[in-house]
Amino acid sequence: MLILLPPSEGKSTPSRGKPLDLAALSSPELTPAREQVLEALVALCADDPVRAAEVLGLSPGQADLVLRNAGLREAPTARADRIYTGVLYDALDVESLSAAAKRRATSRLGVASSLFGLVRMGDRLPSYRLSGDATLPDLGPVAGVWREALPDVMAAAIGRGLFVDLRSGMYANFWRPGPELTKRTATVRVLHEHNGTRKVVSHFNKATKGRIVRALLEDGADPRTPTALAATLERLGWTVEVGAPGKAGTQLDVVVGEL
Template sequence: MKILFSPSESKNDTCKEKPIDKSSFIFENLFDFRMQAVKKYEEYINNADLKALQELFGIKNENEISNFQRDLKNSPTQQAITLYSGVSYEYLNFDILDKESQKYILENTLIFSNLFGVVKASDHLPFYKFKQGAKINNFALEKFYKEHFSKALDEYLKNEELLDLRAGFYDKFYTPKRKFSTYKFIKKGKVVSHFAKAYRGILLALCARIKAKNNAEILNHLPSNLSL
């Protein structure tokens, strides 16, 4: 089973491994498209005014902005699953999982980066900042990646059970053509949003612990605070 997952805007600035190259990513033949996006991003952050950068990064503090104006092609990296540190990743708590559970996540989880597009959890990324939905002038990365990566993803996932744990925004990057399972989190009759991030992390950790092969296995192991 393959699991589609969202990134987070919060990240760990702890990268120590070699800079990105073709081998850093799934779909090596599409590496040049990723680099096109990175080039546009770097040109923009090196020439945009303060207001535009505040919008792109989603931060107001001027002193923080320079920390994100980096040469990403030559920056150190780390595995995507350990780079992201938002709510979903806190509840996943990857570092405390046993080695086999970690291996399951690294091999079976696809994360939809707002800047780099779809990556495996085991792929390597540099520390970067890009607010969800932000635009680089008229260049919409979600449309760009949907156009250039959907065919490869369809082929990669064609024989897989599929679980989509992404936030709805990431349908703009890729819409599965095959049947898939997903979860909506409801409390007192209302769909929850913030807590949904936590539940997605909990479900990914559950999948890893039970080495889930399909959604039926997940349903049979739901924790007591989650029920149908």
């Protein structure tokens, strides 16, 4: 099973650690694409900070993020599970998982990254800022780079197991499963039900997804189909409604009343 998470916009900044080594990251087949995106981002931020802020959608008060990007090659790194922060990652809380669940996190979790394509929890990364909808000078949309580079890597990462796609729409544009994988693809939507009305609320969505992933890692179940995943989640205490299979896989609606 591969559970693919969205990255967080906010990231922790390591104070010490080895500098970035692209060759040491998982999925080494992505090294050329990673080098392309890294070079374009670093050059933009080092050569033209004002334009970089515009391209990256940053305010004047976020100039430090441009400076941070300019120094990515020399910046200290830490494990990805310590770099990514925010509601989903706080709820997942990898650091407090049991030893067995941490091992499962290393093998079963991935992050869709605009800078690195596919990231695993043990990969050592610097703190960076680059949105999935960014278009870099002399490179173009980063999504286009990953649409070309990711298909074989993702197919190998999923293997014969289940693909659980928790990405937001922006990062889903990097790669979509083909017909051969859709029967083994589950997407998860979290619906907040209040007074008989259901709606998607960003905070509930992210926090619940983090808790779902945490529970799956601790439980150790390895469902092979979307319906088996739904049954596992129900056993773990969630209310789940299974949609009809579609081009993006089978959507599972997890209905929650309170956070």
